[in-house]
Amino acid sequence: MSHSKGIYSYVKKLVSRKALANQSTPEQAHHTFAQQVINLEPFFCNQSHTFQGVICKDLLTHYSSNPSMHFKECLNNLAFWHCHGRAIHTLIPMRVDTLLDPQQTHLLKSCLVESYLPVGLISIPLSGITTSSLNNVESTLQQFIRLGVKFEIYDFSGTKEEFHCLESPFFKGVHFSLTLIRAASQTSYSSEIFQKVLSASLQKKFHTYSGGISLVHDFNFARKNLIEFCYGPLLMPAVTKYQILRIKDSLIASMHKLTTPSTKMKDGEIL
Numbered sequence: 548m549s550h551s552k553g554i555y556s557y558v559k560k561l562v563s564r565k566a567l568a569n570q571s572t573p574e575q576a577h578h579t580f581a582q583q584v585i586n587l588e589p590f591f592c593n594q595s596h597t598f599q600g601v602i603c604k605d606l607l608t609h610y611s612s613n614p615s616m617h618f619k620e621c622l623n624n625l626a627f628w629h630c631h632g633r634a635i636h637t638l639i640p641m642r643v644d645t646l647l648d649p650q651q652t653h654l655l656k657s658c659l660v661e662s663y664l665p666v667g668l669i670s671i672p673l674s675g676i677t678t679s680s681l682n683n684v685e686s687t688l689q690q691f692i693r694l695g696v697k698f699e700i701y702d703f704s705g706t707k708e709e710f711h712c713l714e715s716p717f718f719k720g721v722h723f724s725l726t727l728i729r730a731a732s733q734t735s736y737s738s739e740i741f742q743k744v745l746s747a748s749l750q751k752k753f754h755t756y757s758g759g760i761s762l763v764h765d766f767n768f769a770r771k772n773l774i775e776f777c778y779g780p781l782l783m784p785a786v787t788k789y790q791i792l793r794i795k796d797s798l799i800a801s802m803h804k805l806t807t808p809s810t811k812m813k814d815g816e817i818l
Contacts, residue, residue, distance in 0.1 A: 587785055591778070603624070
């Protein structure tokens with residue numbers, strides 16, 4: 548009898564220790580939340596300041612041998628929003644090299660087909676596009692387009708290769724590089740290139756984007772030149788998929804825009 552009690556006490560203590568070990572403290576819970584990947588950047592209409600969709604750069608920032616894993620995560624986010632009654636347009640930039648790999652291309656298409664998502668929610672801005680790479684992925688682009696995917700040119704800087712790709716019927720949008728935007732506001736040569744791209748985009752009815760916007764001057768330039776959409780830390784930093792559901796308008800909707808920082812102190816400000 549005493550032997551049974553001893554075993555019972557030992558088991559009870561062991562279970563209590565495991566339960567205590569598995570119980571997370573507020574500090575641990577906060578640490579776990581902090582470790583969550585926050586990789587969704589909202590983009591907004593430059594004229595109305597309204598939320599338009601999300602850009603997820605996982606396939607650019609994490610150059611792994613398994614891009615389909617990141618692609619599937621993006622599709623899961625789309626499914627999550629759709630289950631909550633929101634059809635959110637999502638941009639998933641990727642390197643054009645990814646589509647040169649038949650195995651990866653097959654996996655990406657399989658993920659897309661198995662997702663059962665509404666057609667038209669996904670656009671893929673391609674990074675590093677050249678004339679030769681475009682020729683090599685034409686059939687692949689056609690396959691994705693038949694699945695409802697739209698393609699755009701990512702980080703457009705104004706090279707001859709990019710201008711040639713701009714004539715391709717596969718693309719429906721252009722993301723201007725921040726370097727080109729800033730150069731276009733300072734030099735006539737870059738301004739000429741920028742206006743040429745803008746004119747071609749208007750003629751072809753392309754969507755136009757300016758990303759990485761962190762300065763008011765950049766945003767004002769993009770808005771003045773009628774670029775449709777902006778994204779970057781000035782508008783709103785990257786957020787979680789749960790916060791996306793609560794976004795209504797841009798933070799810049801009520802922001803007083805100054806082209807240069809003011810040196811005058813306001814009431815209540817402290818040096």
